[in-house]
Amino acid sequence: MAWHRLMRLLPFRRLSEQGVLGMNRRNISYISSYNPRELYPLVDDKLKTKRLALHHGVTTPELLGVIEYQHDVTRVGTLVEGLDNFCIKPAKGSGGKGILVVSRVEDGVFYRSNGQELSLRDLKRHVSNILAGLFSLSGSPDVAVFEALIEADDSLRDYSFEGVPDVRIIVFRGFPVMAMMRLSCAVSHGKANLHQGAVGVGIDIASGAAVRAVQRNKLVLSHPDTGKDLQSLRIPQWPTLLDLSCACADMTGLGYLGVDLVLDRRRGPMLLELNARPGLTIQLANGAGLLPRLRRIEAFTQVPQMTIAQRVAYVRKHFASVDAQRNSPPQFVPEKCSG
Amino acid sequence: MKTGRGPFYLLVTLLLITGSLLTAYRYAMFDVPWMPGEKRQIWSVEAQVDFIALGEPVKVSLAIPDSQPGFERVGERTASPGYGLAFVENNENNHGRRAEWSIREAQGRQTLYYQVEMLVDPDAAGAETAVEPPISRVRLDGPHATVVNLILERARERSADPYTLTRELIHEFNRQSQSASLLTQMKPRGAWLVDMLHMAGIPAREVQALNLEDGRRRQQVVNLLQVFEGENYQLFDMHSGKPGKQTNQLLWEYYSAPLLDIVGGRNSRLSFSMIEQEVPVNRMLEEGTFPAAQNLLDFSIHSLPLSEQALFKGILLIPVGVLIVSLLRIIVGVRTSGTFMPVLIAMAFIQTSLLTGLVGFILIVAAGLMIRSYLSRLNLLLVARISAVIISVIIMIAAFSVLSYQLGLTEGLKITFFPMIILAWTIERMSILWEEEGPKEVLTQGGGSLMVALFAYLVMSNDVVRHLTFNFLGLQFLFMALVLLIGNYTGYRLLELRRFQPMLGERA
Numbered sequence: 001m002a003w004h005r006l007m008r009l010l011p012f013r014r015l016s017e018q019g020v021l022g023m024n025r026r027n028i029s030y031i032s033s034y035n036p037r038e039l040y041p042l043v044d045d046k047l048k049t050k051r052l053a054l055h056h057g058v059t060t061p062e063l064l065g066v067i068e069y070q071h072d073v074t075r076v077g078t079l080v081e082g083l084d085n086f087c088i089k090p091a092k093g094s095g096g097k098g099i100l101v102v103s104r105v106e107d108g109v110f111y112r113s114n115g116q117e118l119s120l121r122d123l124k125r126h127v128s129n130i131l132a133g134l135f136s137l138s139g140s141p142d143v144a145v146f147e148a149l150i151e152a153d154d155s156l157r158d159y160s161f162e163g164v165p166d167v168r169i170i171v172f173r174g175f176p177v178m179a180m181m182r183l184s185c186a187v188s189h190g191k192a193n194l195h196q197g198a199v200g201v202g203i204d205i206a207s208g209a210a211v212r213a214v215q216r217n218k219l220v221l222s223h224p225d226t227g228k229d230l231q232s233l234r235i236p237q238w239p240t241l242l243d244l245s246c247a248c249a250d251m252t253g254l255g256y257l258g259v260d261l262v263l264d265r266r267r268g269p270m271l272l273e274l275n276a277r278p279g280l281t282i283q284l285a286n287g288a289g290l291l292p293r294l295r296r297i298e299a300f301t302q303v304p305q306m307t308i309a310q311r312v313a314y315v316r317k318h319f320a321s322v323d324a325q326r327n328s329p330p331q332f333v334p335e336k337c338s339g
Numbered sequence: 340m341k342t343g344r345g346p347f348y349l350l351v352t353l354l355l356i357t358g359s360l361l362t363a364y365r366y367a368m369f370d371v372p373w374m375p376g377e378k379r380q381i382w383s384v385e386a387q388v389d390f391i392a393l394g395e396p397v398k399v400s401l402a403i404p405d406s407q408p409g410f411e412r413v414g415e416r417t418a419s420p421g422y423g424l425a426f427v428e429n430n431e432n433n434h435g436r437r438a439e440w441s442i443r444e445a446q447g448r449q450t451l452y453y454q455v456e457m458l459v460d461p462d463a464a465g466a467e468t469a470v471e472p473p474i475s476r477v478r479l480d481g482p483h484a485t486v487v488n489l490i491l492e493r494a495r496e497r498s499a500d501p502y503t504l505t506r507e508l509i510h511e512f513n514r515q516s517q518s519a520s521l522l523t524q525m526k527p528r529g530a531w532l533v534d535m536l537h538m539a540g541i542p543a544r545e546v547q548a549l550n551l552e553d554g555r556r557r558q559q560v561v562n563l564l565q566v567f568e569g570e571n572y573q574l575f576d577m578h579s580g581k582p583g584k585q586t587n588q589l590l591w592e593y594y595s596a597p598l599l600d601i602v603g604g605r606n607s608r609l610s611f612s613m614i615e616q617e618v619p620v621n622r623m624l625e626e627g628t629f630p631a632a633q634n635l636l637d638f639s640i641h642s643l644p645l646s647e648q649a650l651f652k653g654i655l656l657i658p659v660g661v662l663i664v665s666l667l668r669i670i671v672g673v674r675t676s677g678t679f680m681p682v683l684i685a686m687a688f689i690q691t692s693l694l695t696g697l698v699g700f701i702l703i704v705a706a707g708l709m710i711r712s713y714l715s716r717l718n719l720l721l722v723a724r725i726s727a728v729i730i731s732v733i734i735m736i737a738a739f740s741v742l743s744y745q746l747g748l749t750e751g752l753k754i755t756f757f758p759m760i761i762l763a764w765t766i767e768r769m770s771i772l773w774e775e776e777g778p779k780e781v782l783t784q785g786g787g788s789l790m791v792a793l794f795a796y797l798v799m800s801n802d803v804v805r806h807l808t809f810n811f812l813g814l815q816f817l818f819m820a821l822v823l824l825i826g827n828y829t830g831y832r833l834l835e836l837r838r839f840q841p842m843l844g845e846r847a
Contacts (some may be wrong), residue, residue: 025829132721
């Protein structure tokens with residue numbers, strides 16, 4: 001197309017050489033080309049995702065209860081009674097908006113993961129806001145979902161501050177193409193959203209080892225709060241996570257999907273949520289563009305009849321990161337640009 | 340990617356072609372200039388009729404001109420206190436357009452004025468002046484016939500076509516002064532010339548014209564000979580035989596009817612004064628004096644009543660604003676709160692003027708955010724809360740208006756031009772943003788919106804842009820094509836250069 005030629009002329013050339021996927025192309029060539037509109041509700045509504053996952057035997061965080069109507073808001077008290085920790089989410093929320101994590105309850109006072117104290121009244125107000133559609137994608141009425149809190153796997157605990165780290169895997173036509181781990185930190189208020197300041201660690205598809213890490217688009221070497229060296233990060237049960245991401249993509253039928261997985265201490269890998277419009281910062285965290293990998297998958301004219309194991313083997317062979325494979329002490333040239 | 344892009348590009352091409360053609364058509368056929376400052380030459384000619392009224396009913400009939408080759412009539416007015424006035428178009432009697440004044444009783448010296456504004460337009464085609472008159476059959480006898488035939492014969496030998504024949508006829512008339520005087524004893528030279536041309540089978544007539552010269556007063560019409568050849572004609576001075584210049588000769592009367600006809604008056608006198616004006620075209624367009632559309636193809640806003648035109652002036656600017664928002668969001672990557680909120684804010688700025696608008700906007704949004712932060716503590720349902728914000732915005736606007744009016748700042752009244760519902764939603768969204776992402780994000784998005792609004796305002800308030808969008812409807816098709824093309828843009832956004840900068844530093 002004409003735009004491609006244009007891109008080679010402008011200062012965008014170097015981005016293009018790196019195979020960086022831009023917002024416009026993501027929207028036109030991937031999201032709207034591979035994600036049928038009618039499948040969106042499956043991922044935009046966390047309740048529907050949960051039901052789908054249940055049907056396909058995919059583990060998700062335990063559902064404690066749902067509040068659907070305004071007059072049920074009074075039920076919040078009974079719903080959370082006796083719970084030590086839980087989280088409240090809007091079913092149709094996006095970008096982590098409206099997610100309230102209560103990590104501790106003492107004498108009727110609810111403590112958020114960042115230490116903020118909330119009363120039952122505050123909880124009810126939050127639920128009421130969720131129902132009114134304040135956090136939902138299009139402002140439409142929503143339901144509030146109460147979920148059991150996930151406890152981070154021991155091996156990952158030191159890598160995250162307050163929140164639970166999750167793994168984002170981009171799955172394209174059933175192939176996991178790129179992965180990153182998102183670590184919450186003090187700046188991000190315990191949230192694992194990169195635009196709120198969480199640390200993104202690129203993960204080598206082949207090995208599950210860290211490639212490099214970024215925070216607010218800048219390279220970082222260690223976790224800003226815990227001081228843990230991020231290069232040593234290696235995700236346990238990596239092949240299982242890859243399998244799980246493929247299964248998630250297969251059950252939705254979406255061609256270009258962001259799968260968010262967590263490793264629970266007790267229940268192992270589980271699906272946190274799905275995203276039909278996954279962000280682009282994952283490229284920064286990996287120091288690699290998505291385009292070469294996406295094009296490779298696109299080269300299959302038909303969606304190949306490959307089992308999940310075959311697909312995972314394919315991507316582990318072809319999409320291994322050069323940086324991570326060296327496995328020696330990482331060699332960074334932080335901030336120093338040669339060009 | 341998978342579906343063919345053929346139909347899409349076909350549609351865009353069609354839109355581009357349609358838009359360009361419509362625009363070019365309007366430019367070429369109506370002479371609407373590209374630039375608003377462009378000027379056109381207009382001749383204002385005033386006819387002054389003086390006469391002494393005899394104390395009885397008075398009827399004055401004055402021949403008045405219409406559009407003709409080289410001139411387009413764009414306006415006319417009269418000053419005639421106490422007189423009834425009618426413009427009569429009497430084509431059946433072949434009297435052309437006439438102004439007819441009438442009064443029951445008038446006594447003493449009377450003065451009537453008629454003023455016409457003629458736009459100099461080389462392309463103008465007047466229907467009436469270019470129609471050749473019927474050839475009358477001329478019957479002569481005796482010595483006159485001999486002389487006429489002699490002159491005609493001589494002239495015919497030395498000429499090639501109607502125009503040269505006319506010239507030679509006039510020369511012959513001058514040369515053979517004795518024969519000529521024989522003829523002019525019977526009827527004037529002009530009538531003979533017309534007769535002789537008719538005998539030669541050439542349509543011709545006597546017309547009365549004005550020589551246009553800037554700042555002249557008390558001018559009289561001159562008699563000219565109009566000779567036709569096919570659809571064209573040429574004017575000749577009847578004594579020198581020189582062809583006249585059409586560019587500064589305005590035909591005033593061309594039906595061989597009396598120039599001025601007065602019943603109930605005497606000592607009538609008709610004189611003309613004229614001035615040349617340079618009038619900016621956009622002023623003419625606004626005043627509606629510009630030649631208006633005549634058929635459906637001449638599709639333009641100017642065929643609407645003036646109040647609707649004013650409305651469309653604003654509406655036709657919206658596509659420009661929308662285009663700018665698309666450009667800034669898709670190509671540059673600016674983040675705004677609310678997709679097209681900036682366009683509405685820009686429209687409000689146009690109404691309020693920039694400074695008032697900016698101050699008003701920031702005041703209202705800041706005050707609204709404060710009120711909203713209190714409302715959020717009240718634990719209200721979303722719809723009710725936004726309604727509350729809307730009402731407080733309206734109260735604030737009313738308060739600001741009254742306050743500024745009391746302080747003598749009438750500028751403050753313009754604050755009412757802001758779209759209130761949009762403001763309320765902006766406040767709500769920014770307030771949520773504040774709670775969720777902190778004040779920094781509010782400043783980023785609010786600043787982004789304001790910046791886009793400012794940019795859109797600057798473009799939309801530009802005179803050239805206003806002139807073009809208002810006068811060239813075809814441009815809307817071009818905007819449409821552009822927006823479609825932008826919607827197909829898969830390249831990088833400018834701000835992505837910065838975003839992905841860390842990736843470039845490494846392996847370049």
